[in-house]
Amino acid sequence: MTKIEKIVLSYSGGLDTSIILKWLQETYGCEVVTFTADLGQGEELEPARAKAEMSGVKDIRIVDLREEFVRDFVFPMLRANALYEGQYLLGSSIARPLIAKHLVGIAREVGADAVAHGATGKGNDQIRFELAVNALDPSIRVIAPWRQWTIRSRMQLLEYAEKHRILVPSDKRGEAPFSIDANLLHTSTEGKILENPAEVAPDHVYQRTVDPIDAPDAPEIITIGFERGDPISVNGKAVTPAALLTELNGLGGRHGVGRLDLVENRFIGMKSRGIYETPGGTILLAAHRGIESITLDRAAAHLKDEIMPRYAELIYNGFWFAPEREMLQALIDHSQAFVSGEVTLRLYKGSASVISRASPCSLYSADLVTFEESAIAFDHHDAEGFIRLNGLRLRSLAARNGR
Numbered sequence: 001m002t003k004i005e006k007i008v009l010s011y012s013g014g015l016d017t018s019i020i021l022k023w024l025q026e027t028y029g030c031e032v033v034t035f036t037a038d039l040g041q042g043e044e045l046e047p048a049r050a051k052a053e054m055s056g057v058k059d060i061r062i063v064d065l066r067e068e069f070v071r072d073f074v075f076p077m078l079r080a081n082a083l084y085e086g087q088y089l090l091g092s093s094i095a096r097p098l099i100a101k102h103l104v105g106i107a108r109e110v111g112a113d114a115v116a117h118g119a120t121g122k123g124n125d126q127i128r129f130e131l132a133v134n135a136l137d138p139s140i141r142v143i144a145p146w147r148q149w150t151i152r153s154r155m156q157l158l159e160y161a162e163k164h165r166i167l168v169p170s171d172k173r174g175e176a177p178f179s180i181d182a183n184l185l186h187t188s189t190e191g192k193i194l195e196n197p198a199e200v201a202p203d204h205v206y207q208r209t210v211d212p213i214d215a216p217d218a219p220e221i222i223t224i225g226f227e228r229g230d231p232i233s234v235n236g237k238a239v240t241p242a243a244l245l246t247e248l249n250g251l252g253g254r255h256g257v258g259r260l261d262l263v264e265n266r267f268i269g270m271k272s273r274g275i276y277e278t279p280g281g282t283i284l285l286a287a288h289r290g291i292e293s294i295t296l297d298r299a300a301a302h303l304k305d306e307i308m309p310r311y312a313e314l315i316y317n318g319f320w321f322a323p324e325r326e327m328l329q330a331l332i333d334h335s336q337a338f339v340s341g342e343v344t345l346r347l348y349k350g351s352a353s354v355i356s357r358a359s360p361c362s363l364y365s366a367d368l369v370t371f372e373e374s375a376i377a378f379d380h381h382d383a384e385g386f387i388r389l390n391g392l393r394l395r396s397l398a399a400r401n402g403r
Contacts, residue, residue, distance in 0.1 A: 002141070004028045004030050004113055004114050004141070004143075005030055005031075005111075005112070005113055006030055006031045006032075006033065006110060006111060006112040006113060006114070007024055007028065007030060007031070007032045007033070007112055007113075007114045007115065007116050007143060008032075008033045008034075008035055008103055008106050008107045008110065008112045008114075008115045008116070009021060009024060009032050009033065009034050009035065009115070009116045009117075010035055010037070010099055010103055010115070010116065010117045010118065010129070011034035011035060011036050011048065011052065012036060012048060012118070013036065013045075013047055013048030013049075013051045013052070015157060015158075015161065015168060016118045016157065017118045018051055018055070018161070018166050018167070019151075019157055019160055019161055019164075019166060020116065020118050020145045021034065021052070021055050021057070022055060022160075022164050022166060023145055023149060023160075024116060024143070024145070025055070025056070027149075028143075031058070031059070032057060032116075033057070033059040033060075033061065033106065033110055033112060034048075034052045034057050034059075034060050034061065035061045035063070035102060035103055035106050036048045036049075036060075036061065036062045036063070037063055037065050037095075037098070037099050037102060038062060038063060038064045038065060038066060039065055039066060039069050039095055039098070039099075039183035039184060040066045040069070040183055040184030040242065040245075040246065041182040041183050041184075042182060043182070045062050046062075048062065049062060051167065054167070055166075059110065061106055063102060065098060065102065066184055066242040067240060067241055067242045068098065069095065069098055069183065069184060069185075069242070070184060070185075070241035070242045070244075070245050071241040071242075072098075073094050073095070073097065073098050073320075074094060074184070074185050074241070074245065074281075075229075075230045075231075075241060076329060076332075076333070077090060077094050077315060078230075078281070078284055078285065078288055079229040079230070079288070079332050079333065079335075079336050079339075080304065080307075080308055080311050080312070080328075080329075080332045081285060081288060081289055081292075081304070081305075081308055082308060082311055082312040082315060083285075083308070083309075083312055084264065084312045084313065084315075084316045085262075085264055085265065086309075087260060087262055088260065088262055088264060088276065088316075089185065089186060089260075089276070089278045089281045089282065089285065090312060090315050090316060091181075091183060091185040091186025091187075091188060091276065091278055091281070092124075092125065092181045092183075092186070092188055093124070093128060093315050093316045093318075094185065094315060094320075095181075095183050095185070096125055096128035096129055096132065096318065096320075097128065097132045097318075097320035097321060099129070100115075100128070100129050100132030100133050100136065101132065101136060103115045103117075103129075103133070104132075104133055104136045104137045104140060107137070107140055108137070112140075113140065113141060114140065114141040114142070114143050115133060115140055115141075115142055115143070116142070116143040116144070116145065117129045117130075117142070117143075117144060118145070118146070119144065119146065120146045121144070121146050121147045122266075122268065122270065123266065123268070124266050124267050124268065124316070124317075124318070126144055126146075126147070127267055127268065127317065127318045128317075128318035128320075129142070129318075130142045130144070130318075131318040131319060131321075131322075132318065132320060132321055135321035135322065136321060178190065178191045178192055178194070178205065179191040180207075182207075184242060184245050184246065184249070184280075185245065185278060185280070185281050186258075186276055186277060186278040186281060187207050187208055187276070187277045188274050188275070188276050188277075189205050189207075189274060189275045189276075190272065190273070190274045190275075194273050194274065194275060195273065196273075197263050197273045201261055201275050205275050206259065206275070206277060207277065208249060208253045208258075208277040208279055209252070209253045209256050209257065209258055209259050209277050209279055210253065210254065210255075210256050211256060212255075212256030212259070212349045212350030212351075213256075213349075214256070215254065215255045215256040215348075215349050215350065216254065216255065219255075219346045219347060219348035220251065220254075220255060220346070220347045220348070221344060221345070221346055221347075221355070222234060222235055222251060222283075222344070222345055222347065223235055223236065223342050223343065223344045223345075224248075224283070224284070224287045224342065224343050224345070225238075225341070225342050226287070226288070226291045226339060226340055226341055226342070226343070227340045228336050228337060228339060228340060229288070229333070229335075229336030229339040230336075231244055231284055231287065231288075232244075234247050234248065244280075245280045245281075245284075246280070247280075248279065248280030248283045248284065249279050249280040250279075251279070251280075251283070251347060252279025252280055252282060252283050252347065252352065253277075253279045254347075255347040255348060255349065255350065255352075256349060256350040257279045257282050257283060257347055257350055257351065257352045258276075258277055258278040258279035258280070258281065258282035258283075258352075259275075259276075259277055259350065260275070260276040260277075260278070261273075261275055262274055262275075262276060267316065267317045267318070282352055283345060283347070283352045286345060286352045286353070286354055287343040287345055287352075287354065288339075288343075289354075290343040290345075290354035290357045291339055291340070291341050291342075291343050291357055291359060292304075292339055293357065294341070294357055294358075294359055294362045294363060294364045295338050295339045295340070295341065295359050295361050295362060295363060296335065296338075296339065296363075297363065300335050304332065304335055307328055307331070307332075310328070311325065311328045311329075311332070314328070338359075338361035339361075340359055340360065340361055341357065341358050341359025341360065341361065341362070342357070342358050342359070343356070343357045344356040344357070
C-alpha cells in the first residue's frame with residue numbers, strides 16, 4: 001500500500017463516516033482532516049465537530065456552502081429545467097461536485113495526498129465524487145473504504161462501532177436505518193421497507209412535506225421574479241439564492257408540494273427506489289418553465305427540451321466538470337438572456353400551478369392571437385399556402401401508398 005501522509009475526509013458525523021474516520025486512522029496511521037459541508041441539510045453541525053474532536057482530529061473544517069450551492073450549482077441546473085428520467089430533480093447529484101471541489105481545495109491547502117468519502121460501492125455517489133476529483137486534480141488519491149474494507153453490512157458497522165467505542169445514536173441500533181441525504185434542494189430516503197417497490201412508503205419517511213391530503217384547504221398564491229433565467233425575488237421581495245430556496249421550501253412543504261416516489265436507473269447498472277422531497281425546486285421548475293413560455297423563441301425552447309435529458313444525465317452520472325456539460329451550459333445560459341419577469345403560482349394540495357406570467361421581454365402578442373379584430377395585419381389566406389407546402393410530402397406518400 002502506497003504511504004499516505006494526510007487524508008481529507010468528507011465527514012457528516014453520522015454512523016458511516018464516524019466509523020470511516022476511525023478506520024482511516026487505523027489503516028493508514030496518518031492525520032485525517034475532516035470536512036463537513038453545510039448545504040442546508042437542516043441539521044445541527046456542531047455535533048459533527050464534537051465527534052471529530054472525540055476521535056482525535058486536530059483540523060476540523062465546517063464550511064457554510066449554502067449560497068454557493070444554490071447560486072453556482074442549483075440555479076445553473078434549473079436554467080436547463082433538468083430532470084433525470086423525466087422526474088428526478090437531481091438533489092443529491094448536484095451537491096457532489098461542490099463537495100468534491102472543496103475536498104480538493106482543502107487537500108491542496110493542507111498538503112494532503114488523498115481524500116476519502118463514505119459512498120458505497122453500489123451507489124452513484126462514489127462515481128460523482130471521484131470523477132469530480134479526477135477532473136479537478138488527478139494527482140490526489142481517492143480512498144473509498146466501502147470498496148476496501150471487509151465490512152459488508154449495517155450490523156457489522158454497529159459491531160465495529162461497539163468494539164471501538166464509537167458513539168452510535170439510539171435509533172441506529174438494531175434494525176438498519178433509512179439512508180438519508182439532505183440539502184437545501186431536497187431530501188432523499190432509501191433502504192429498509194423502501195427496498196421493496198411494491199410496498200407503500202410509510203408516512204414517517206417524509207420529512208419536509210405534509211401529506212397533500214392534510215395540506216391547507218385554501219390555496220396560497222405566490223409570485224416569483226426572474227432575471228436572465230434565475231429567480232431573484234418572492235412576492236416582490238429580493239432575496240439571496242439560498243434564502244429564496246429556503247423560503248420556497250417552507251411554502252411548498254406546507255402545501256405538500258414536491259413529493260416523488262421513484263424507481264430510477266443508477267449509472268452503475270441497477271435499479272433503486274427512493275423517496276424524494278423537493279418542494280422549493282418543484283415550484284422553481286414550474287415557475288421557470290412559465291416565464292420561458294413567453295420569453296423563449298419556439299425553436300430555442302424546443303432545442304432546450306431536446307438537450308435537457310442529456311444534460312440531466314451528465315449531472316446524474318457525475319460529469320459536472322466534463323467539457324460536454326460545460327458546452328451545454330454555455331448554450332443554456334445563452335438562451336436565458338431575455339428570460340426575465342414574474343410568474344404567479346397557486347400552491348394547493350401537492351401542486352404548484354402557474355396561473356399568470358408577465359415579462360418586459362415577452363414574445364406573446366395578444367393582437368396576433370386574438371379571436372377579435374386585430375390591430376396587427378394577419379392575412380388568414382397565408383395559412384393555406386403554409387399548409388399546402390407542409391402537406392406536399394404527405395400527399396406524395398399517400399399517392400405512392402395507394403391511399
